[in-house]
Amino acid sequence: MKVSDNLVHIQTKIDEVCKKVGRIPNDVKIIAVTKYVSIQRATEAFEAGITHLGENRDDGLLSKYESLGNKPVWHFIGTLQTRKVKNIIDIAEYIHSLDRMSLADEIQKRASRKMKCLIQVNVIGEESKHGLSPEEALLFVQALREKNYDKIEVAGLMTMAPFTEDETVIRNCFKGLKELQQQIQEMNIPCMPCNELSMGMSNDFEIAIEEGATMVRIGTSLVGNESKI
Ligand SMILES: *Cc1c(COP(=O)(O)O)cnc(C)c1O
Numbered sequence: 001m002k003v004s005d006n007l008v009h010i011q012t013k014i015d016e017v018c019k020k021v022g023r024i025p026n027d028v029k030i031i032a033v034t035k036y037v038s039i040q041r042a043t044e045a046f047e048a049g050i051t052h053l054g055e056n057r058d059d060g061l062l063s064k065y066e067s068l069g070n071k072p073v074w075h076f077i078g079t080l081q082t083r084k085v086k087n088i089i090d091i092a093e094y095i096h097s098l099d100r101m102s103l104a105d106e107i108q109k110r111a112s113r114k115m116k117c118l119i120q121v122n123v124i125g126e127e128s129k130h131g132l133s134p135e136e137a138l139l140f141v142q143a144l145r146e147k148n149y150d151k152i153e154v155a156g157l158m159t160m161a162p163f164t165e166d167e168t169v170i171r172n173c174f175k176g177l178k179e180l181q182q183q184i185q186e187m188n189i190p191c192m193p194c195n196e197l198s199m200g201m202s203n204d205f206e207i208a209i210e211e212g213a214t215m216v217r218i219g220t221s222l223v224g225n226e227s228k229i
Helices: 003-021 039-047 058-068 082-088 101-110 134-147 167-186 205-210
Strands: 029-033 052-055 073-076 094-098 115-120 152-158 196-198 215-218
Touching (some): 003 205, 039 052, 039 058, 058 082, 094 152, 101 134, 115 134, 152 167, 167 205, 205 215
Parallel strands (some): 029 052, 073 094, 094 115, 115 152, 152 196
């Protein structure tokens, strides 16, 4: 399938969901997750009109950046080891995986501009997943406020829903992220607009949009997964 065909299909679904819940489709950014596909396929996605591309490893980001340069808006969506911050800091526009102070310290140290960071939250408390619990995220935000870092903007929150068929579980996860966003926004902290909710992937983006997602991270159903062929 061509990326452009997949994109039409996904955009149609997004438009339908937005209509249903009274949201504006333009308020939902599609991030094409290109981690499973070639540079050629990532280029095809960009040429199909998808300007936001996401990678979850520093080497993947670097190799695609070598071809596409600064034309796309790059999102780093994976677990980020502190020692790898320097590899991605000048390329990524958004980091979706801020989950500890040592990482914030390193971003502050290495960045040459203000970085848009999303705090990764493990809403349901799944053992296998990275991210802070909602309670920890609130404490983290307060600790970060004390630091007054000028290179870090808390642009929003990110979560991954559990891998399950149970829609209620998935929906509750997204609702939990939205509630946390409201709590953080009520704190009115400078440099923490927290407007973005990065939630929803191939299997659950429609539920995520119903619950307020502003960024959906879609890999398999948009660009495919070449590692599964
Ligand atoms: C791989 C990945 C995605 C995309 O997943 P698909 O199911 O292929 O759409 C989204 N978010 C993160 C953090 C990922 O690692």
